[in-house]
Amino acid sequence: MKKELKIIGKPTPKLDARIKVSGEAVYGNDITLPNMLHGAILRTKYPVAKIESIDVSKAAQLPGVVCIITADDVDTNNISYLNDHPVLKKGEVNCIRDEIAAVAAETREIAQKALTLIDVKYKVKEGIFDPFEALKEDAPIINKFAPANNDKNIAHPFHYEHGNLQEQKDRSACIVKKRYNLPRVTHCCMGTCAVTADYSKMENRLTLYSQTQMPFLYQRDMAYTLKMEPSRIRIIQPIIGGGFGSKLDMYPYEPICALLAMKAGQPVQIAYDREEEFLASPTRQTMVIDISSGADKNGKFTFREVKIIMDNGAYTSWGATTPFVMMQTFSSLYQLPACLFEAYAVYTNNPYAGSFRGYGNPQATFAVERSIDLLAEELGMDKAEIRLLNANFKGEITGQRLEFISCGHRDALEMVIDKSGFDGKHCSTGVSQATQQNMKNSRSDTLVACGMSLKYESSSDKSVASTIFQRNSERYKRGIGLASMVHVGGGAKIYPSDGCGTTVKLDNFGYLTIITGSSEIGQGSETVLGMIASEELGIDMKNIRVINTDTDVKPWDVGVHASRTSFVAGNSLLGAVKKLKNKLSSKAVQLLETDIEDLEYENGLIKSRKTGESIKTDKVVREIHFREPNELCEESYYYEPDSKFQDKGFKGNVSGTYAFAAQAIEVEVDTYTGNVRVLDVHVAQDVGKVLNPLGLEGQIEGGVVTGMGYALTEELIIEKGMVLNPSFHDYKLPTAGDVPDIHFYPIETNDPKGPYGAKGVGEAPLIPTAPAIANAVSDAIGIKIDDLPITPEKVLKALKERIV
Amino acid sequence: MNFNITTPETTQELLAQISKHQENNFRFGAGYTDLLLELKKQPDEDLTVINLAQLNDEHFTSISELDDGIRVGTLVTANRITYNEVLEKRYPVLYEAASKLASRQIRQVATIGGNLCTASPAGDIACALVALEARCEMLKTDGTVIVVPIDDFFVGVKKNCLLKNEILRSIIIPSNSENSKLYSGFIKVGTRCSMEIAVVSLAYHIQSDENGKITKAGVAIGSVAPTIKFAKSASEYLIGRSYTSIGTSKAEEFATKVLEYTLPISDIRASAWYRKEALFNISKSIFESN
Numbered sequence A: 001m002k003k004e005l006k007i008i009g010k011p012t013p014k015l016d017a018r019i020k021v022s023g024e025a026v027y028g029n030d031i032t033l034p035n036m037l038h039g040a041i042l043r044t045k046y047p048v049a050k051i052e053s054i055d056v057s058k059a060a061q062l063p064g065v066v067c068i069i070t071a072d073d074v075d076t077n078n079i080s081y082l083n084d085h086p087v088l089k090k091g092e093v094n095c096i097r098d099e100i101a102a103v104a105a106e107t108r109e110i111a112q113k114a115l116t117l118i119d120v121k122y123k124v125k126e127g128i129f130d131p132f133e134a135l136k137e138d139a140p141i142i143n144k145f146a147p148a149n150n151d152k153n154i155a156h157p158f159h160y161e162h163g164n165l166q167e168q169k170d171r172s173a174c175i176v177k178k179r180y181n182l183p184r185v186t187h188c189c190m191g192t193c194a195v196t197a198d199y200s201k202m203e204n205r206l207t208l209y210s211q212t213q214m215p216f217l218y219q220r221d222m223a224y225t226l227k228m229e230p231s232r233i234r235i236i237q238p239i240i241g242g243g244f245g246s247k248l249d250m251y252p253y254e255p256i257c258a259l260l261a262m263k264a265g266q267p268v269q270i271a272y273d274r275e276e277e278f279l280a281s282p283t284r285q286t287m288v289i290d291i292s293s294g295a296d297k298n299g300k301f302t303f304r305e306v307k308i309i310m311d312n313g314a315y316t317s318w319g320a321t322t323p324f325v326m327m328q329t330f331s332s333l334y335q336l337p338a339c340l341f342e343a344y345a346v347y348t349n350n351p352y353a354g355s356f357r358g359y360g361n362p363q364a365t366f367a368v369e370r371s372i373d374l375l376a377e378e379l380g381m382d383k384a385e386i387r388l389l390n391a392n393f394k395g396e397i398t399g400q401r402l403e404f405i406s407c408g409h410r411d412a413l414e415m416v417i418d419k420s421g422f423d424g425k426h427c428s429t430g431v432s433q434a435t436q437q438n439m440k441n442s443r444s445d446t447l448v449a450c451g452m453s454l455k456y457e458s459s460s461d462k463s464v465a466s467t468i469f470q471r472n473s474e475r476y477k478r479g480i481g482l483a484s485m486v487h488v489g490g491g492a493k494i495y496p497s498d499g500c501g502t503t504v505k506l507d508n509f510g511y512l513t514i515i516t517g518s519s520e521i522g523q524g525s526e527t528v529l530g531m532i533a534s535e536e537l538g539i540d541m542k543n544i545r546v547i548n549t550d551t552d553v554k555p556w557d558v559g560v561h562a563s564r565t566s567f568v569a570g571n572s573l574l575g576a577v578k579k580l581k582n583k584l585s586s587k588a589v590q591l592l593e594t595d596i597e598d599l600e601y602e603n604g605l606i607k608s609r610k611t612g613e614s615i616k617t618d619k620v621v622r623e624i625h626f627r628e629p630n631e632l633c634e635e636s637y638y639y640e641p642d643s644k645f646q647d648k649g650f651k652g653n654v655s656g657t658y659a660f661a662a663q664a665i666e667v668e669v670d671t672y673t674g675n676v677r678v679l680d681v682h683v684a685q686d687v688g689k690v691l692n693p694l695g696l697e698g699q700i701e702g703g704v705v706t707g708m709g710y711a712l713t714e715e716l717i718i719e720k721g722m723v724l725n726p727s728f729h730d731y732k733l734p735t736a737g738d739v740p741d742i743h744f745y746p747i748e749t750n751d752p753k754g755p756y757g758a759k760g761v762g763e764a765p766l767i768p769t770a771p772a773i774a775n776a777v778s779d780a781i782g783i784k785i786d787d788l789p790i791t792p793e794k795v796l797k798a799l800k801e802r803i804v
Numbered sequence B: 001m002n003f004n005i006t007t008p009e010t011t012q013e014l015l016a017q018i019s020k021h022q023e024n025n026f027r028f029g030a031g032y033t034d035l036l037l038e039l040k041k042q043p044d045e046d047l048t049v050i051n052l053a054q055l056n057d058e059h060f061t062s063i064s065e066l067d068d069g070i071r072v073g074t075l076v077t078a079n080r081i082t083y084n085e086v087l088e089k090r091y092p093v094l095y096e097a098a099s100k101l102a103s104r105q106i107r108q109v110a111t112i113g114g115n116l117c118t119a120s121p122a123g124d125i126a127c128a129l130v131a132l133e134a135r136c137e138m139l140k141t142d143g144t145v146i147v148v149p150i151d152d153f154f155v156g157v158k159k160n161c162l163l164k165n166e167i168l169r170s171i172i173i174p175s176n177s178e179n180s181k182l183y184s185g186f187i188k189v190g191t192r193c194s195m196e197i198a199v200v201s202l203a204y205h206i207q208s209d210e211n212g213k214i215t216k217a218g219v220a221i222g223s224v225a226p227t228i229k230f231a232k233s234a235s236e237y238l239i240g241r242s243y244t245s246i247g248t249s250k251a252e253e254f255a256t257k258v259l260e261y262t263l264p265i266s267d268i269r270a271s272a273w274y275r276k277e278a279l280f281n282i283s284k285s286i287f288e289s290n
């Protein structure tokens, strides 16, 4: 018998919503400690240079400056998983972010001023800013700490294959070969990077108030870098103003802050302003993807052969391992008999990339889904039909040995095809594009020029009404595009454990404290955990607290990544709650004189269904605490997903389960300005089971908008290693007014392993967005889109070239 | 960023402060949306900001009717322009430019004077005022007032014609001809809906008589030259024609004339090629309801 759920699946406001909206929340940048100093970092002026000398004497004399450090003053290990990144750079710089010196001073202004007084003599050198140049034989070695066993300037090579490639090529009726260029975008967290370090010399104890999303790996990395015992380091996570993957790695500013605090003997805070955030925080991998993909005459996919060159930048971060996720998409998104995949993270003197929500999958899915449209066009097949024909299915074990124990791929595709009216809207073959174009009409309801709708601002923007001309349907072309994705949905086994620990403590007033290893970075995980406990124990949400910010207190967890928190921390919590419930139930059966099966937890009561008698839960706790044998109402549990490590060939079921999603997106292209307006986004996502609809909506909408920025407007522009647009003025994050209507249709596949059937949802919503938009633009105006972002200029150029 | 600030409340105090600082480094501050960004980039120096925000002088703060037009004080904010129904009805181009500036939050403080004095080639309100052939009224420390046509106000990239002992007090927008039919609007090209600096902009204010003949026309373009430009020959091209009978080829002739005034640059926002191409297209688009 299926129990009816009381709170799971019901819209529940986030636990931290009030303090965030009211401004009460204390973010990393808000922390102040007694006697705290402000740190600032001197970064190189040139991306590549020899450092001939550093003179800090003038800066040291500035009143208010407490200490200054350079590489010569510190003894540290390199950071990054390849150990190729010195904290402070000595003798040379290789990237515009490079840290040369750091100052701690009484105020931020004094620290900034001191930086201007440090005299560095550089001998500027030529750099390498193109990964293909870096691969050439005569290229110099860019990172001298790079792993010795790789070919020159390759930080990390990947190779994957399954099936018989040649055989599949021979069977193909059609093969499409393409090169795609994917841009460098960045997270744009509203809370800029900030860390506060507090060191006690007496106790040899370092406390870091850090925004990390991986506190336990961070603790270990910090200890290794500073050559300290990990247990001497305590990580406290203040409220985090956005992570999106940017806080997966530890970056040099963090150990630098600790080093300053140790030297000064006072707490130190380093907080970036927005410009430094753009210059010095990580980006998504920019990459060049060469892909050829095939299909047989019926449209069944035959093979994908992929070679990817990723610009690693000067140092390595976790982001270099994105091929690990990409190969899942290339090998297993849609049924595929054969796949050959190679990827190389290549050193250049560009700013280094990091990890970013989606972790390579937005790039991989772009390549796969764009190519599918081209295959369909070549074969003269319907773009929806070819996808449905090849869709993944429940029970499928893919060439990479991913096991799809539940699978909403086909359902998701069918849902968005149906809801968007895809069949009636798109150009079926791409052949008769021009004639179909003319039939498609532009909107005539709004009149704002140049595709600049003012959606959220329209009440004051009566300009709409005063514009006197009508839209011309020749000018505005509409199109619709389809794309889907697969992503890990039950954690990812890449570390010795993919587990999470939880302790639950029920006090004798009936309040529940959940101490979870997992972290809240704004994604709403503590709310979901609260809901799960509330569901199981019948305790009101307002009587539940989640403690998740202190490594001295909370049990181990890998961290927030791979869309894993609700799945892994949720299952872990369920395990702990089950133990706690056993304890409560054994007492309650005595008090209610009934048996365990008869008990029901509801409204702070434990009830007997048979007799209708009930007892307050807190009373049961008191009976346990205060009567012999006097026990605590506290239980712990460690959950480890049953996923497997992959073998050397990257085969194996790496996640507890997998999430699927599809999007159909309608756009309108202004052929006069090249502007692309996203009109309607239809999202269907296999979420397993909806836990908190409100939180889920937030994830979907946020993801889609991130995907839109990736598709259309965002790019961190780098020229010869320099960042050209380090501000929100020129880094075009979409604004509220750009957000289209987003229609969301959850697909519930009730995963057998997920908590209540749920699977990971966090990364999926942005992954199909860019290819769906690109496919829509191509559908609208018949041009091929191989590069992102699809800027007005690129559109106008392509249109122009087509005409002549 | 460090500066002294002084806040005159009367015209007299204002002029006294300007006189007092003639030998020093000083700036005016109105809504500060341009000024603070600029000061942030400069090294600390001995700077005084004369804060205009508390000034009680109707010439600076009000929108008032004159015999031959409307006076708009330089301290009027973009939002106030968008809330003013008279401006909206008579000068849609100004109304639209103001409502497309930045975002509502910025518009709440950004002033028309700041927009003009910054003299950015991308100034939205400034572009509309050039199309309207407005006049700039400047006050000198000795109390005298000089009026210059707006086209003379801009002298180079981010340079206006004000002398150190002058301040811009108000803008005078000439009246529309009686019984004229208006074709007036502001087109801004950029990638986002708000918080966007124009990559190209076009302001037009065209009036025709009861027979449909165009009697007056003002066309101005932004972000395609070192300053905002009044496209004189394009404006003149329209005189005597009937707005509603301008078809594709005439529209393109008009657009070609608009392009004569461009001297665009390529930068990270757009290439010179794009700016011209988009400008050509939006220029011809204004007749496309025909």
Ligand SMILES: Cc1cc2nc3c(=O)[nH]c(=O)nc-3n(C[C@H](O)[C@H](O)[C@H](O)COP(=O)(O)OP(=O)(O)OC[C@H]3O[C@@H](n4cnc5c(N)ncnc54)[C@H](O)[C@@H]3O)c2cc1C
Residues within 6 Å of the ligand: B027, B028, B029, B030, B031, B032, B033, B034, B035, B036, B037, B074, B100, B101, B102, B103, B106, B109, B110, B111, B112, B113, B114, B115, B116, B117, B118, B122, B123, B124, B125, B162, B166, B167, B168, B169, B195, B196, B197, B198
């Ligand atoms: C995020 C953002 C977005 C923006 N978007 C746009 C946009 O879309 N379109 C656009 O046109 N602009 C935009 N701007 C620029 C700016 O908001 C406008 O130019 C605004 O109108 C300036 O007005 P202000 O009152 O803030 O000027 P302030 O910053 O106070 O002053 C600007 C300059 O004018 C001088 N000044 C001010 N008043 C007078 C006066 N009466 N006499 C003499 N000199 C004076 C000041 O000394 C200063 O040099 C944007 C700015 C920001 C920060």
